[in-house]
Amino acid sequence: MDRLNKIRKKIGALSPDIRVTRERGCIVLRGEVDDWSIAVKAGHAAVDKKHSLGVINDIRLKGFEQKTSLPALQDRALDGRRVDVLIIGAGITGCAAARELSAFNLSTLVVDKMSDVAGAASGANGGVVHVGINFSRKSQKHYYNIRGNRMYRELSRQLDVPFEQKGQTMLCSRNWERIPVALLKLNARILGIPGVRYLKRSELLDHEPHLPDFTIGGMHMPTGGITNPHEMTAAMAENAASNGTEISLNTAVLEMELDPDSSKESGNTHIRSVLTNRGRIYPRLVINAAGVYADTIAQMAGDRTFTIHPRRGTNIITDKRAGYQVKSSMGKSPFSILPYQQKDRPRGLAGRMKFFINTLAGSSHTKGVGLIHSLHGNMLVGPNAVETPDREDRATRADEVESIIRMQQHIAEDLKFSDVIAYFTGVRASTYEEDFAVRRGIFTDNILQAAGIQSPGVTAAPAIAVDLRDWAIEYLEKEIKVDRNPAFSPIRKAVPRTAEMSDEERDALIRSNPDYGEIVCRCEEISRGEIIDALNSPLCVPTVDGIKKRLRPGMGRCQGGFCGPLVMKIIAEHQGTAPDAVRKGSYASVICYGGTKGGRL
Amino acid sequence: MIDVDVLVIGGGPAGLAAAIAAKDEGARVMLIEREARTGGILKQCIHDGFGLVRFREQLTGPEYAERFIKDFEDRDIESRTLCFVSRIEKQDRGLLLTVVSRKGVDKIRTESLILATGCRERTARQVFIHGTRPAGIFTAGAAQHYINILGQQPARRAVILGSGDIGLIMARRLTLEGAEVLGVYEAKPAPSGLSRNIQQCLKDFDIPLYLSSTVTRVFGEDRLKAVEICDVDNDMRPLEGSEKVVECDTLILSVGLIPENELARTLDITLDPRTGGPVCDGNLMTSVEGVFCCGNALHVNDLVDYVSESGECAGRSAAAYCRRESSDPSKAATVELHPGEGLHYLVPQHLDPEQGRSILYFRSSRVFGECSFVVKAGEREILRKKYPFLRPPEMERLEIDFGGYSVKPGSSVSFEVEEL
Numbered sequence A: 001m002d003r004l005n006k007i008r009k010k011i012g013a014l015s016p017d018i019r020v021t022r023e024r025g026c027i028v029l030r031g032e033v034d035d036w037s038i039a040v041k042a043g044h045a046a047v048d049k050k051h052s053l054g055v056i057n058d059i060r061l062k063g064f065e066q067k068t069s070l071p072a073l074q075d076r077a078l079d080g081r082r083v084d085v086l087i088i089g090a091g092i093t094g095c096a097a098a099r100e101l102s103a104f105n106l107s108t109l110v111v112d113k114m115s116d117v118a119g120a121a122s123g124a125n126g127g128v129v130h131v132g133i134n135f136s137r138k139s140q141k142h143y144y145n146i147r148g149n150r151m152y153r154e155l156s157r158q159l160d161v162p163f164e165q166k167g168q169t170m171l172c173s174r175n176w177e178r179i180p181v182a183l184l185k186l187n188a189r190i191l192g193i194p195g196v197r198y199l200k201r202s203e204l205l206d207h208e209p210h211l212p213d214f215t216i217g218g219m220h221m222p223t224g225g226i227t228n229p230h231e232m233t234a235a236m237a238e239n240a241a242s243n244g245t246e247i248s249l250n251t252a253v254l255e256m257e258l259d260p261d262s263s264k265e266s267g268n269t270h271i272r273s274v275l276t277n278r279g280r281i282y283p284r285l286v287i288n289a290a291g292v293y294a295d296t297i298a299q300m301a302g303d304r305t306f307t308i309h310p311r312r313g314t315n316i317i318t319d320k321r322a323g324y325q326v327k328s329s330m331g332k333s334p335f336s337i338l339p340y341q342q343k344d345r346p347r348g349l350a351g352r353m354k355f356f357i358n359t360l361a362g363s364s365h366t367k368g369v370g371l372i373h374s375l376h377g378n379m380l381v382g383p384n385a386v387e388t389p390d391r392e393d394r395a396t397r398a399d400e401v402e403s404i405i406r407m408q409q410h411i412a413e414d415l416k417f418s419d420v421i422a423y424f425t426g427v428r429a430s431t432y433e434e435d436f437a438v439r440r441g442i443f444t445d446n447i448l449q450a451a452g453i454q455s456p457g458v459t460a461a462p463a464i465a466v467d468l469r470d471w472a473i474e475y476l477e478k479e480i481k482v483d484r485n486p487a488f489s490p491i492r493k494a495v496p497r498t499a500e501m502s503d504e505e506r507d508a509l510i511r512s513n514p515d516y517g518e519i520v521c522r523c524e525e526i527s528r529g530e531i532i533d534a535l536n537s538p539l540c541v542p543t544v545d546g547i548k549k550r551l552r553p554g555m556g557r558c559q560g561g562f563c564g565p566l567v568m569k570i571i572a573e574h575q576g577t578a579p580d581a582v583r584k585g586s587y588a589s590v591i592c593y594g595g596t597k598g599g600r601l
Numbered sequence B: 001m002i003d004v005d006v007l008v009i010g011g012g013p014a015g016l017a018a019a020i021a022a023k024d025e026g027a028r029v030m031l032i033e034r035e036a037r038t039g040g041i042l043k044q045c046i047h048d049g050f051g052l053v054r055f056r057e058q059l060t061g062p063e064y065a066e067r068f069i070k071d072f073e074d075r076d077i078e079s080r081t082l083c084f085v086s087r088i089e090k091q092d093r094g095l096l097l098t099v100v101s102r103k104g105v106d107k108i109r110t111e112s113l114i115l116a117t118g119c120r121e122r123t124a125r126q127v128f129i130h131g132t133r134p135a136g137i138f139t140a141g142a143a144q145h146y147i148n149i150l151g152q153q154p155a156r157r158a159v160i161l162g163s164g165d166i167g168l169i170m171a172r173r174l175t176l177e178g179a180e181v182l183g184v185y186e187a188k189p190a191p192s193g194l195s196r197n198i199q200q201c202l203k204d205f206d207i208p209l210y211l212s213s214t215v216t217r218v219f220g221e222d223r224l225k226a227v228e229i230c231d232v233d234n235d236m237r238p239l240e241g242s243e244k245v246v247e248c249d250t251l252i253l254s255v256g257l258i259p260e261n262e263l264a265r266t267l268d269i270t271l272d273p274r275t276g277g278p279v280c281d282g283n284l285m286t287s288v289e290g291v292f293c294c295g296n297a298l299h300v301n302d303l304v305d306y307v308s309e310s311g312e313c314a315g316r317s318a319a320a321y322c323r324r325e326s327s328d329p330s331k332a333a334t335v336e337l338h339p340g341e342g343l344h345y346l347v348p349q350h351l352d353p354e355q356g357r358s359i360l361y362f363r364s365s366r367v368f369g370e371c372s373f374v375v376k377a378g379e380r381e382i383l384r385k386k387y388p389f390l391r392p393p394e395m396e397r398l399e400i401d402f403g404g405y406s407v408k409p410g411s412s413v414s415f416e417v418e419e420l
């Protein structure tokens, strides 16, 4: 049977209302459904990696319309600007690319519609630097994850971002699980991942001293690590900025103007200009790192071969008090079925085999991580994975938070609801191929795609950036001469963390600048001096959230109750504005409406 | 290195009273306060109602604090403001503190320590409110800081969650500053604040109070746009189908206070899960010798008068501790005080029956009409006191001298409430 008809038949069985065509090498789905899961299943059913470029799934959900948040700012600050490279998206992918490019004498502009870098997925994830054991050998996920993982230590050193590499642990509950685990070990060997070993419970305790009772042993993978993804993204951005990259926040790409004749001549489309809420930009080359909107941007550029289907994930943060329960990161093996899961366990031999094969092939979407030690000593619990039609579905939900806690209580046996201090939701930008789509433009000559960067995007970003850099230079050299940036420095210094210094060091620092001795955030012990340093950094984000994300005031147990007003006052003084001009995050996130009736400072 | 007998951490009413009392007993005292000025939370409580018990006057928070600050200054007690206690280590004798201030990092050795660090507020995430994270969600204390300290108006149309005193006071304050307060929502079937505050802060301003309902979700990307309100059942679980959306730009949370005991934790002081503060004896000494606790760090008070009283007790005890003979009488012989049926908590948790007059603070676990407060040593009833009513929001104070009841050290005394 013809491949397309095969797909049609599969999709027809899901819904009679979906039309399947083949256009420009892609499988295209159109129609309307009233159940989002059908649209997602159809998208997955349309995947044919060997014979098509990708799936374009334009199935709509009845009654749903995407609400895209756009910055309230409107000005012409960027109008008419000509740049060599325009990077769309200041997540970890865009910022890593900007940093790589800042080693060259190019004008690079990064735009993001949010009010800070890492405002989307890059600021709402677990920060695990993954081992990548269950990826398939041919996937881009594997290609970039293994390279990215190897880069992390040196990168963290250069950018002065904390990094811990104490391994990742996969727990087993039954003896028979050792068989599939052996297969995973074999996969690790094939993928070139070193050091993976099965350890008995007693040996595993050296790595994770608080194992749940059911554990008989587990796989220990020493290359697993933990980063602070927001700090890493901000550090890359700061480093790029100090090497000359311009970063424009609150800046959304709205439209692209394509060269009218270009496609006739060369068979290739060409982007002439890019319209934003701050004016029209004329870039030589565009890098699309727009996360969940990467397909929308690719579509604007005439280079779309993929579809992002958003997948929401929620992580829970506990008080540091509960942090002892995990030393690095661990979760049950994807094969193990705990007693409470018995009822949904795959039945029969065939069922089990299918479950194993899917798990081994890496088509299960969470990486089996359940508990993560954050670099600040809290414990992160989660994430889950839920398909959603809404690309900005970052609201948390009571039932999900509760079920994540109940599920992870089987692993962190002391975990209590009262340990929870916060939770947050991020949206993964998955394609139906369930792989990254990092490539040069196919139909458009001056675009590079960094799309479909779902997990393990934090791990992979530094390696993706290297390819983007090389391809960008290869393209630009056709038009201009590209030299190294003589002033480039790969080093960025973090704001000093006074609470972590020795008493002598801290004393000396305070004597040189007394602001380091004035503690503003009592939960995280952060001084006025550190806040002022963050405001003086090469990428100043003078909002309460901007400071909070960089230094953690407001991230501790009081969640900003004490220090919120103080931070607002420091920002206002530093920026020379009225306190009510200070925002929480976005341009329209007003905190105070102005002076009280009588009160003037 | 600074060397003192009694070091007080926290310059709120509890810490000020403690420092004054210890000084009057002849101890070498020092007080450390993290903020620029002493007075604690009272600095921002510009409403009146403070000091009724102690001074029989209606003072504002700053006025009440001022009286203690004056007494404190009159005694030339050494103090440091903008000074933060970063670390405490136990030593063979006494404790060693590492403090950070604009001068640098200093070490202070002290014979005894008084924790008067106050409390902090529970947050939206701790009460499991879901949704987006826009601006416009404040704890009541933070909103109070914006208005009363920074002179900034944080609200136009506000919903208040929690009918505790701080929530009620903020409802009035916001109204006076021109905001519209749409209502105070309370998950419990009865309001948590003092009756006089319900009258003076809500009824007098026609602000509605909705009982057995809560906020479950918030909406809005930039600034808060609306909240979802739900009715709750007796276990305070939201009732499905009762959801209702109320448009507002501000959500004020007054959902409970938690004693601030991070320093106590680092000293491995035993905490009472009922109060959230340290387990103490009749002298307000914690499970760690020489370390005392008072005020809201010990248990959350609703009247500042009792905060000062507990501070004085801790201050006197700490000074006495420094004068002690080599043997340690305080650890000798205590009876356990056990909160039984009808009681939420009881402070202190144990005491020496021979110490004479003891002050007990307690809260009932639910609302009682006319009732008896019954004290038993084993099966033997030793005291019965009648109350016209008992309500969990209103802390009760009781003086007892156990000397006359021949309770044996090592035994336990239980306390119960009987409905009449």
Ligand SMILES: Cc1cc2nc3c(=O)[nH]c(=O)nc-3n(C[C@H](O)[C@H](O)[C@H](O)COP(=O)(O)OP(=O)(O)OC[C@H]3O[C@@H](n4cnc5c(N)ncnc54)[C@H](O)[C@@H]3O)c2cc1C
Residues within 6 Å of the ligand: A088, A089, A090, A091, A092, A093, A094, A111, A112, A113, A114, A117, A118, A119, A120, A121, A122, A123, A124, A125, A126, A127, A128, A129, A130, A251, A252, A253, A254, A289, A290, A291, A292, A293, A294, A312, A313, A314, A315, A383, A425, A426, A427, A428, A453, A454, A455, A456, A457, A458, A459, A460
């Ligand atoms: C819950 C969760 C847990 C995860 N855990 C891990 C983990 O432990 N380890 C790991 O390696 N990975 C993890 N990931 C994956 C990782 O977070 C992402 O792969 C990575 O952050 C993607 O980065 P990005 O820069 O490509 O995208 P994003 O961070 O989403 O950035 C895209 C940016 O583009 C901007 N943008 C979009 N449209 C426009 C427009 N029109 N104009 C201007 N700007 C625009 C957005 O505002 C956004 O800031 C997790 C993801 C989630 C959701």
Ligand SMILES: Cc1cc2nc3c(=O)[nH]c(=O)nc-3n(C[C@H](O)[C@H](O)[C@H](O)COP(=O)(O)OP(=O)(O)OC[C@H]3O[C@@H](n4cnc5c(N)ncnc54)[C@H](O)[C@@H]3O)c2cc1C
Residues within 6 Å of the ligand: B009, B010, B011, B012, B013, B014, B015, B032, B033, B034, B035, B038, B039, B040, B041, B042, B045, B048, B049, B050, B051, B083, B084, B085, B086, B116, B117, B118, B119, B141, B144, B165, B166, B169, B260, B263, B294, B295, B296, B297, B301, B302, B303, B304, B305, B307
């Ligand atoms: C909004 C509100 C309204 C109230 N209304 C009334 C009323 O009408 N009538 C009434 O009688 N009572 C009222 N009260 C109660 C009363 O004000 C409090 O119970 C009392 O202020 C508590 O005193 P405290 O000294 O224990 O704590 P606080 O006043 O909170 O003082 C604690 C101090 O310790 C400092 N501190 C904490 N940690 C450290 C550290 N590590 N190093 C150095 N310093 C530290 C803090 O900065 C703070 O100054 C109200 C309370 C509030 C919050």
